[in-house]
Amino acid sequence: MRPEQPTTAPAEPALSCTGIVKRYGDVLAVDGLDLEVRCGECFGLLGPNGAGKTTTIEILEGLLAPDAGRVRVLGCAWGEQDDALRARLGIHLQESQLDEKLTVIETLRLFRSFYPRGRSVDAVLELLELDGKRRSWVGKLSGGQRQRLAVGCALVGDPELLFLDEPTTGLDPQARRQLWAVLQSYRAAGGTVLLTTHYMDEAHVLCDRIAIVDYGKLVSEGSPDELILSIGAPHIVEVAFAGGAESQSADLQERLAALPDVDTVRAGESSGAWTVTAAALHRTLPALARAAAEMGTEIETLATRTATLEDVFVALTGHRLRDD
Amino acid sequence: MTETRSAQPRHPFVEMTITRLLVMVREPEMIFWVFVFPLLMALALGIAFRTPSETQVAVAVEPGAGATELADTLAAHESIEIIPVDPGGTETALRDGLAHLVVVPGDPPRYRFDPIRSESRLARQTVDDLLQRAAGRKDVWTGRDETVTATGSRYIDWLIPGLLGMNIMGTGMWGVGFTLVLQRTRKMLKRLIATPMRRYQYLAALVAARLVLLGLEVAALVGFARLMFGVPIEGSLVTLGTVSLLGAMTFSGIGLLTASRAQTIEGISGIMNVVMAPMWICSGIFFAASNFPDPLQPFIQALPLTALVDALRSVMLDGNGLLATGPELLILAAWCAASFFLALRLFKWR
Numbered sequence: 001m002r003p004e005q006p007t008t009a010p011a012e013p014a015l016s017c018t019g020i021v022k023r024y025g026d027v028l029a030v031d032g033l034d035l036e037v038r039c040g041e042c043f044g045l046l047g048p049n050g051a052g053k054t055t056t057i058e059i060l061e062g063l064l065a066p067d068a069g070r071v072r073v074l075g076c077a078w079g080e081q082d083d084a085l086r087a088r089l090g091i092h093l094q095e096s097q098l099d100e101k102l103t104v105i106e107t108l109r110l111f112r113s114f115y116p117r118g119r120s121v122d123a124v125l126e127l128l129e130l131d132g133k134r135r136s137w138v139g140k141l142s143g144g145q146r147q148r149l150a151v152g153c154a155l156v157g158d159p160e161l162l163f164l165d166e167p168t169t170g171l172d173p174q175a176r177r178q179l180w181a182v183l184q185s186y187r188a189a190g191g192t193v194l195l196t197t198h199y200m201d202e203a204h205v206l207c208d209r210i211a212i213v214d215y216g217k218l219v220s221e222g223s224p225d226e227l228i229l230s231i232g233a234p235h236i237v238e239v240a241f242a243g244g245a246e247s248q249s250a251d252l253q254e255r256l257a258a259l260p261d262v263d264t265v266r267a268g269e270s271s272g273a274w275t276v277t278a279a280a281l282h283r284t285l286p287a288l289a290r291a292a293a294e295m296g297t298e299i300e301t302l303a304t305r306t307a308t309l310e311d312v313f314v315a316l317t318g319h320r321l322r323d324d
Numbered sequence: 325m326t327e328t329r330s331a332q333p334r335h336p337f338v339e340m341t342i343t344r345l346l347v348m349v350r351e352p353e354m355i356f357w358v359f360v361f362p363l364l365m366a367l368a369l370g371i372a373f374r375t376p377s378e379t380q381v382a383v384a385v386e387p388g389a390g391a392t393e394l395a396d397t398l399a400a401h402e403s404i405e406i407i408p409v410d411p412g413g414t415e416t417a418l419r420d421g422l423a424h425l426v427v428v429p430g431d432p433p434r435y436r437f438d439p440i441r442s443e444s445r446l447a448r449q450t451v452d453d454l455l456q457r458a459a460g461r462k463d464v465w466t467g468r469d470e471t472v473t474a475t476g477s478r479y480i481d482w483l484i485p486g487l488l489g490m491n492i493m494g495t496g497m498w499g500v501g502f503t504l505v506l507q508r509t510r511k512m513l514k515r516l517i518a519t520p521m522r523r524y525q526y527l528a529a530l531v532a533a534r535l536v537l538l539g540l541e542v543a544a545l546v547g548f549a550r551l552m553f554g555v556p557i558e559g560s561l562v563t564l565g566t567v568s569l570l571g572a573m574t575f576s577g578i579g580l581l582t583a584s585r586a587q588t589i590e591g592i593s594g595i596m597n598v599v600m601a602p603m604w605i606c607s608g609i610f611f612a613a614s615n616f617p618d619p620l621q622p623f624i625q626a627l628p629l630t631a632l633v634d635a636l637r638s639v640m641l642d643g644n645g646l647l648a649t650g651p652e653l654l655i656l657a658a659w660c661a662a663s664f665f666l667a668l669r670l671f672k673w674r
């Protein structure tokens with residue numbers, strides 16, 4: 001990759017933006033975002049539907065003009081030498097549908113022809129594991145194969161920077177893992193990625209750093225582990241008490257919050273269930289059992305797990321990442 | 325072609341033209357509307373309006389006294405066909421066009437018919453002549469008939485250039501306009517401009533793919549008309565090709581213009597029908613544009629399809645060259661230039 005810069009001037013980021021704003025009528029889709037993607041990293045924009053991810057990424061891709069703010073991509077601004085810049089980028093859009101009546105190889109060859117240099121179509125077919133489907137019509141591919149092809153169309157130009165807008169939305173777990181493998185091999189060759197997703201596990205697996213966005217604003221930023229540590233309580237205790245609704249009281253919530261090392265307490269999905277975030281399980285759990293005995297209720301179910309980015313999102317915004 | 329060769333991309337303009345063509349010809353509906361439908365139209369209209377061997381007049385005789393004798397008198401003539409009717413059924417036979425004329429026996433007989441129908445007026449004339457002669461009238465003289473059934477002056481000869489013009493219009497408008505809006509709604513235009521693709525090359529490839537198709541559709545219709553009905557091409561094929569090419573370019577431009585802003589399939593379908601319907605009716609595809617009142621003529625003559633159809637007829641039927649079709653070609657060229665100019669200014673890639 002690029003040679004090491006003198007110590008005073010850090011290497012220029014692959015992409016940066018400051019203060020970008022985009023308004024649609026009354027809706028502030030993007031509300032003053034600052035982002036920086038370093039060379040060689042995979043950077044994730046994580047947020048729920050409608051958070052402004054697509055709007056943001058399309059502004060960064062030069063497909064949408066921001067109302068305010070500054071964008072620099074690979075050291076260039078949009079509107080200077082766009083064709084030369086586009087030849088160095090690979091872009092996957094959330095909603096575009098490839099022609100169903102073209103074959104896989106015809107589609108890749110078409111996209112390859114746009115780039116002055118890049119990978120051979122055969123190499124991309126192999127990377128996508130679509131070699132056996134080269135003569136199939138796009139319309140006959142499975143959802144996962146079609147999505148891999150769409151990403152492949154962004155890879156034929158051998159881009160320095162790859163943009164992916166929700167590349168695995170709607171795919172089954174196996175198809176998602178196949179796509180992750182394609183991205184990991186692109187990364188292994190030194191490529192930089194900016195991706196958006198509303199899947200916390202995807203962000204955790206793929207991304208070096210993540211920006212959590214909600215209502216067009218940056219909520220928090222850091223590596224997945226940093227983000228989980230930042231909520232101060234890496235363990236989640238899901239507890240449900242026998243007796244249902246009557247134990248769902250403010251009194252109970254206070255008792256739970258007073259347990260040792262407990263950070264937050266939220267009512268769970270079903271009645272009588274609570275979600276407790278805790279820093280140290282070996283102190284919290286015995287105290288929880290004692291408290292239940294003192295109150296004269298029984299613990300019906302108890303489960304613990306390590307905090308996820310989902311919990312980070314809930315802790316920071318007060319609502320859930322996914323509506324389903 | 326080996327696998328590796330086939331994987332080598334060609335120039336983007338070539339790749340785009342080929343892929344556009346492939347998408348079009350792999351669409352069965354497209355094949356039907358561009359290639360099969362015009363042939364079916366030509367076949368149906370060619371058969372319906374073929375020159376009859378003998379003018380047949382269909383006559384119904386109102387049942388009653390003297391009806392049988394009257395029917396026998398008329399039936400003796402080969403140009404008359406007697407339609408049998410039940411009592412009270414003559415009105416229906418007349419209304420449904422089974423009989424052109426109803427004769428009510430009597431002295432003198434009465435003729436019942438709709439004077440708006442020319443075949444009914446003809447039937448009245450024929451029957452009246454026959455009955456008067458049968459009653460003893462002597463003709464002063466009989467004129468000699470010279471019937472014209474030479475190729476080149478039949479309805480089918482006149483119709484084929486009209487159908488060709490209509491087809492060139494439809495394929496250009498749908499092939500360019502509809503495709504563009506479909507690609508826009510599928511966010512493919514946005515996807516394409518996210519690559520270093522040259523935008524003008526994409527639009528040029530769309531038009532080029534349409535022009536390749538043009539050669540095939542002109543050959544199919546003109547060849548079919550020639551084999552099936554012996555429709556002649558009096559002018560040169562080069563002239564016919566040039567006129568068709570200019571027509572196809574013009575309607576590609578108009579297709580591009582209609583698609584420049586439309587965001588939905590319903591939107592573009594509506595716009596296209598609004599643009600094309602007046603031309604289907606007024607531009608003289610099925611019947612002469614001169615049937616419309618004089619005050620409308622300047623507008624009708626300025627329509628691009630009128631100009632195209634007139635130019636095609638002038639080449640195919642009168643054997644004219646490019647110079648003689650100059651005015652029509654000028655009108656087409658003006659539409660072509662104006663629509664491309666406007667379309668490229670208004671066109672939205674998103």
Ligand SMILES: Nc1ncnc2c1ncn2[C@@H]1O[C@H](COP(=O)(O)OP(=O)(O)O)[C@@H](O)[C@H]1O
Nearest residue numbers: 024027029047048049050051052053054055056
């Ligand atoms: N073209 C548009 N016109 C009006 N509102 C839009 C448009 N695009 C996006 N929005 C609105 O902007 C907000 C952010 O949308 P988007 O960027 O698509 O979010 P995400 O990709 O995170 O789901 C949403 O409230 C959406 O309804």
Ligand SMILES: [Mg+2]
Nearest residue numbers: 053054094166
């Ligand atoms: Mg989105």
